[in-house]
Amino acid sequence: MHPLDMSRKSRVRRWARGFRDRDTWAAYGFMTPWLIGFVVFLGGPMIISLVLSFTDYDGLRESSNVGFANYEQLLSDPKIRRSLANTVIYAIMIVPGTMIVALGLAMMLSRVGRRSAGVFRTLFYLPEVTPKVAVGVLFLMLFNGQVGLVNGALGLVGIDGPDWSTDPAWVKPGLALMHIWSVGGTVIIYLAALNNVPRDLYEAAELDGVSGWQRFRHITVPMISHALFFTLIVQTINALQTFDEAYAAFYGSSASATYSSDAALFYLVYLFQQAFQFLHMGYASAMAWLLFVVIMVITVIQIKVSKRFVHYEGGDR
Amino acid sequence: MSMRFPRVAALSAATALVLAGCGGVGGGDDEGAGGAVTLTTMGFGLGDEIATVRADLANKAIEPAKVKVSENAFDPQQFLSAVASDNPPDLVYMGREKLGTYAARGTIEPLENCVEKEGIDLDQFRDPALAEITLDGKLYGLPEFYNNRVMLINDPSVQSAGLTPDDVDPSDRTKLATVTDQLTKRNGDKLTRIGFDPKIPEFLPVWAKANGVDMISEDGRTANLDDPKIISALEYTVGLIDKQGGWGSFKAFRDSFDLFGDKNPFATDQLAAFPMEDWYLNVLADVSPDAKFTVKPFTDEQGKAIDFVTGSAWAIPAAAKHKDQACKWIKTMTDSQTWIAAAEARVEKRKSEGKPFTGVYTGNEVADEKIFGELVQLGDTPVYDNAVKGVLEAQESAFSLPASPASSEFETAWKDAVNRVLSGQQSPADAMKQAQEEAQSALDNAAK
Numbered sequence: 001m002h003p004l005d006m007s008r009k010s011r012v013r014r015w016a017r018g019f020r021d022r023d024t025w026a027a028y029g030f031m032t033p034w035l036i037g038f039v040v041f042l043g044g045p046m047i048i049s050l051v052l053s054f055t056d057y058d059g060l061r062e063s064s065n066v067g068f069a070n071y072e073q074l075l076s077d078p079k080i081r082r083s084l085a086n087t088v089i090y091a092i093m094i095v096p097g098t099m100i101v102a103l104g105l106a107m108m109l110s111r112v113g114r115r116s117a118g119v120f121r122t123l124f125y126l127p128e129v130t131p132k133v134a135v136g137v138l139f140l141m142l143f144n145g146q147v148g149l150v151n152g153a154l155g156l157v158g159i160d161g162p163d164w165s166t167d168p169a170w171v172k173p174g175l176a177l178m179h180i181w182s183v184g185g186t187v188i189i190y191l192a193a194l195n196n197v198p199r200d201l202y203e204a205a206e207l208d209g210v211s212g213w214q215r216f217r218h219i220t221v222p223m224i225s226h227a228l229f230f231t232l233i234v235q236t237i238n239a240l241q242t243f244d245e246a247y248a249a250f251y252g253s254s255a256s257a258t259y260s261s262d263a264a265l266f267y268l269v270y271l272f273q274q275a276f277q278f279l280h281m282g283y284a285s286a287m288a289w290l291l292f293v294v295i296m297v298i299t300v301i302q303i304k305v306s307k308r309f310v311h312y313e314g315g316d317r
Numbered sequence: 318m319s320m321r322f323p324r325v326a327a328l329s330a331a332t333a334l335v336l337a338g339c340g341g342v343g344g345g346d347d348e349g350a351g352g353a354v355t356l357t358t359m360g361f362g363l364g365d366e367i368a369t370v371r372a373d374l375a376n377k378a379i380e381p382a383k384v385k386v387s388e389n390a391f392d393p394q395q396f397l398s399a400v401a402s403d404n405p406p407d408l409v410y411m412g413r414e415k416l417g418t419y420a421a422r423g424t425i426e427p428l429e430n431c432v433e434k435e436g437i438d439l440d441q442f443r444d445p446a447l448a449e450i451t452l453d454g455k456l457y458g459l460p461e462f463y464n465n466r467v468m469l470i471n472d473p474s475v476q477s478a479g480l481t482p483d484d485v486d487p488s489d490r491t492k493l494a495t496v497t498d499q500l501t502k503r504n505g506d507k508l509t510r511i512g513f514d515p516k517i518p519e520f521l522p523v524w525a526k527a528n529g530v531d532m533i534s535e536d537g538r539t540a541n542l543d544d545p546k547i548i549s550a551l552e553y554t555v556g557l558i559d560k561q562g563g564w565g566s567f568k569a570f571r572d573s574f575d576l577f578g579d580k581n582p583f584a585t586d587q588l589a590a591f592p593m594e595d596w597y598l599n600v601l602a603d604v605s606p607d608a609k610f611t612v613k614p615f616t617d618e619q620g621k622a623i624d625f626v627t628g629s630a631w632a633i634p635a636a637a638k639h640k641d642q643a644c645k646w647i648k649t650m651t652d653s654q655t656w657i658a659a660a661e662a663r664v665e666k667r668k669s670e671g672k673p674f675t676g677v678y679t680g681n682e683v684a685d686e687k688i689f690g691e692l693v694q695l696g697d698t699p700v701y702d703n704a705v706k707g708v709l710e711a712q713e714s715a716f717s718l719p720a721s722p723a724s725s726e727f728e729t730a731w732k733d734a735v736n737r738v739l740s741g742q743q744s745p746a747d748a749m750k751q752a753q754e755e756a757q758s759a760l761d762n763a764a765k
Contacts, residue, residue: 012505058422060397060400061422145566146508146566163569166569260732260737262740
């Protein structure tokens with residue numbers, strides 16, 4: 001027998017043996033609600049949306065099969081290209097932005113005393129618990145080109161701030177800045193990873209006269225690469241699913257929808273419009289599957305690339 | 318510790334979560350105490366005396382049945398979910414412009430039977446309001462409010478520029494552009510007063526009508542968005558905004574207005590003139606009762622009054638469970654006597670606050686005759702007296718956009734087009750050409 005088959009069989013045996021232990025049953029018991037939720041509220045709707053994507057379902061009437069028409073329409077709809085481009089550009093802004101800012105804050109926090117670190121951790125985490133819809137509304141107030149706080153602050157240093165909420169070139173950067181404001185969760189992850197880096201590595205490097213940048217480059221980054229990788233994946237998926245802030249700021253109410261901006265037409269916003277505003281549920285389902293495929297492809301690429309860069313303690317990858 | 322505890326805890330947690338997940342916010346009981354049915358609503362709130370007085374009367378009309386008001390704004394997602402799960406509300410309240418989309422898909426009950434059974438007098442309703450909710454000759458709702466668009470001119474702002482309210486005249490486009498320049502105030506490169514706000518995208522139908530064209534055909538099936546006269550209207554109105562510093566600073570300044578407070582743009586001299594919906598008179602009467610302003614109809618280039626009207630309507634979902642009671646309820650809610658009772662309550666409230674009562678503009682002509690003929694007494698406040706007269710004058714020339722099976726896509730198409738022009742992404746001609754293609758494609762698909 002092939003050694004790989006042997007190893008697989010032994011893993012299966014080990015897994016099955018686990019059920020002799022009552023703790024295993026308890027663990028599965030605790031997991032059951034999530035598993036049921038996954039099947040009922042995620043798996044089921046996913047399968048149904050796949051079926052709907054081949055129909056002209058409008059949410060109100062009987063539907064009929066339209067074959068691949070919805071998928072063909074995806075290719076010819078200019079708003080799909082526009083919204084996908086908006087979303088990808090936005091992701092390119094916020095994923096590295098969030099990671100860099102969060103890492104910087106985490107490194108600062110790792111240097112302050114334990115008591116003050118707790119205070120700062122709480123402060124940095126507060127924006128994370130602010131509802132995204134509120135963030136969207138706050139965006140319009142803070143980034144108002146005429147009387148907003150952001151341009152007021154820029155004005156103090158002699159910079160004439162842009163019209164963040166109306167100039168198509170500045171809508172996404174403005175929203176990205178608002179998003180990066182909520183980095184608390186990522187900071188906590190990085191802080192935990194930084195605290196797990198063995199101190200003796202730094203001490204040895206210091207004895208060897210290694211500079212601060214080199215210590216960061218050759219010790220810190222490799223040792224927390226698993227955390228960086230995790231947040232990269234999660235942030236990318238979140239960025240590609242951006243909805244709440246943009247919708248609240250530019251599409252949520254009749255007043256904001258009146259002055260909507262093409263620059264804030266993110267993919268999920270357009271999907272929502274198609275599904276619930278224009279009643280094209282079949283087409284929206286096809287859009288959802290396209291996004292699923294895009295996210296899968298990006299994630300797989302990230303995982304493949306990460307194998308070269310991500311270091312896991314103990315050697316597991 | 319005994320192993321029994323984690324297993325029992327896990328099982329309990331699982332059961333609780335599953336049950337919690339299964340327990341939803343389903344429809345109410347069909348029968349309440351004493352065997353009376355309870356009707357549900359969507360999109361309506363009892364926010365003021367105009368709503369509560371009418372709702373009380375409508376509730377009495379259907380006793381022993383009851384109505385549970387959901388106190389929310391109309392939410393398309395919620396309505397869609399309710400209809401798709403075969404659990405629609407008995408009554409739905411939404412903007413009249415939205416009704417056609419749902420009616421075309423068979424979701425809304427045509428009201429012929431309701432009108433006949435309850436003897437509803439349709440002649441009491443204003444024709445433009447009925448046109449918005451009549452698709453392919455069938456009536457799908459009963460109209461409520463009647464929002465008129467009129468010119469509002471801030472007298473002190475105009476006078477401070479050495480002008481009179483008559484100088485703000487939409488019939489003379491060249492002069493209006495000059496007057497806009499004269500009324501606009503800046504501090505350095507910051508706008509401190511908008512001279513004239515043409516209110517686009519939302520008032521584009523007014524400007525189009527003033528140029529002699531409709532944005533959609535009377536049957537709601539053919540878009541007319543790339544008509545040269547609409548493109549010309551868009552060019553002109555965007556030009557007015559450009560004169561005042563361009564869309565970015567114009568909108569940013571406008572977004573900073575405290576529209577509903579005592580620091581409103583009229584009170585703070587931030588705005589000289591704009592076409593606006595009549596409800597803003599009530600706001601000013603409430604927060605700036607001493608404001609000095611002029612109201613007059615918007616006009617075309619020949620000086621003929623134009624009034625673009627919209628509003629809300631009551632409708633009954635096709636799958637509603639209690640259609641008879643729902644019909645009686647909406648009949649009462651929109652009946653002239655009900656409106657008059659609500660207006661009387663508002664008069665009393667205003668009197669107790671020492672503020673003027675500027676009327677309630679309804680889709681019911683009979684009610685309006687009584688409200689504005691008897692209840693509105695503004696002799697002591699000539700500013701509001703003239704304002705109300707201005708709205709009533711405009712009402713005589715009202716038009717609405719007809720019901721359409723793809724109203725939402727149609728509206729999104731032209732509003733997005735205007736926004737693209739305002740943000741400098743497209744020329745008016747290109748934007749309206751694209752809007753025409755998008756809108757017509759949506760209308761054609763909806764007709765299939």
